[in-house]
Ligand code: HEC
C-alpha cells in the first residue's frame with residue numbers, strides 16, 4: 001500500500017517535472033541553439049502532417065497518392081504527391097517546383113479545379129505543409145539544383161495593345177499554339193502571320209481549328225488544353241503568371257516549355273530577330289485579352305461545356321456527351337477573373 005502510494009507520488013512528480021520541461025521551460029517560438037536545424041525540420045514536418053490531415057487529405061489522400069475520398073468525383077484529379085509531377089512552376093517542364101511555386105498554388109488555389117485557395121492559413125502553416133508534402137516522394141532528396149526560367153524585361157507594359165497584336169502573330173504564326181489550343185483566326189490569317197515571322201505558308205490545316213485538341217498527360221489521361229475565351233487558366237490570369245505558364249510549360253502534360261524556343265535571327269546579318277524571348281510577354285498579353293473577352297454571364301450550355309467532365313478523360317472512359325441537363329445550375333453564373341492592376 002505504502003509502496004504503491006510512494007510510486008504514485010513519484011510518478012506524479014516525474015510527470016510534472018517532464019511537463020514543465022517540455023512545455024513550461026522551452027520557448028518553441030525560437031529555435032534552440034543545440035541541434036536546431038533538425039529540430040526545426042522535424043517540428044515543421046509534424047506541424048505539416050497535422051495541417052495536411054485536417055485540410056488536404058480528403059482530396060490528396062492520407063498517403064499523398066491523390067486518392068482521397070473526394071478524388072473520384074474530381075476532374076482534374078488531385079495531384080499525386082508520390083509521383084510528384086507538379087504542373088505549375090517557374091522552372092522548366094519536368095523539374096520540381098520551387099517552394100515559392102508551391103506556396104502560390106496553396107495560397108491562391110487553382111481556378112477551374114477543385115483545389116481551393118488557402119489564403120487564411122498562417123505563413124508558417126503553409127511552410128509546414130510544403131515541408132510535409134515533400135516527404136511523400138524521394139524525388140525531392142535526389143533533386144539536382146534547378147534554376148528558374150529567365151524573366152526578360154517586359155517591353156509591352158506601357159503599350160499593351162502592341163503586345164496583344166504581336167502576341168496574336170506569335171501565337172498563330174510562329175508557336176502554333178493552335179496545334180493543341182484553339183486557333184482564333186482563319187486559315188488565310190494563319191498563313192499571313194506565318195509570313196510575318198519568316199515561315200512558309202501551310203497547305204493543309206487540322207480539322208475544327210476553333211476547338212482544342214485532347215492530349216494525353218503523363219498519367220495516360222486525355223487532357224483538353226484550355227480555350228482561353230471560355231475555360232479558366234488554373235495558375236493565374238495576371239500577366240506575370242501567364243508569362244510564367246507559357247515560358248515554363250506544364251510538367252506531366254503536353255504543354256511545352258517555350259522559353260528555349262524563342263530566338264529566330266533575322267534573315268540577313270544586321271536584321272532584327274524574327275522572334276525573340278520578349279515575344280513571350282506579347283503572348284501573355286494576347287492571352288489575357290482573350291480571357292478578358294469572356295462573357296460575364298455564360299449560358300447554361302456554355303458552362304456545361306466549360307466544366308465538361310471530359311476536360312480530362314480517364315483511360316478506358318469515353319467522353320461524357322454534352323447534354324443540356326448536365327450538372328451545374330447556372331442562371332446567375334457570374335464570371336470573375338482577377339487581374340492585377342499594373343500601376344507603378
Ligand atoms: C477539394 C479538393 C482539394 C483539397 C481539399 C486540396 N486540394 Fe490540392 N489539388 C486539388 C486538385 C483537384 C489539384 C489538381 C489541379 C490540376 O491538376 O490542375 C490539386 C493540386 C495541388 C497541388 C499541385 C499543383 C501543381 O503544380 O501541380 C498542390 C501542391 C496542392 N494541391 C496542395 C494542396 C494542399 C497543401 C492542400 C491542403 C492545405 C490541398 N492541396 C487541398 C484538390 C484539392
Ligand code: HEC
Nearest residue numbers: 175177179180215223225233234235236245246253254255
Ligand atoms: C502540344 C500541345 C500544346 C501546345 C503546342 C501548347 N499547349 Fe498550352 N496547354 C496544353 C495542355 C494539354 C494544357 C493543359 C494542361 C493541364 O492543365 O493539364 C495547356 C495549358 C496552357 C495554359 C494554362 C496554364 C494554367 O495556368 O492553367 C496556358 C496559359 C497555355 N497552355 C498557353 C500556351 C501557349 C501560349 C502556347 C503556344 C506558345 C501553348 N500553350 C502551346 C498543350 C499545349
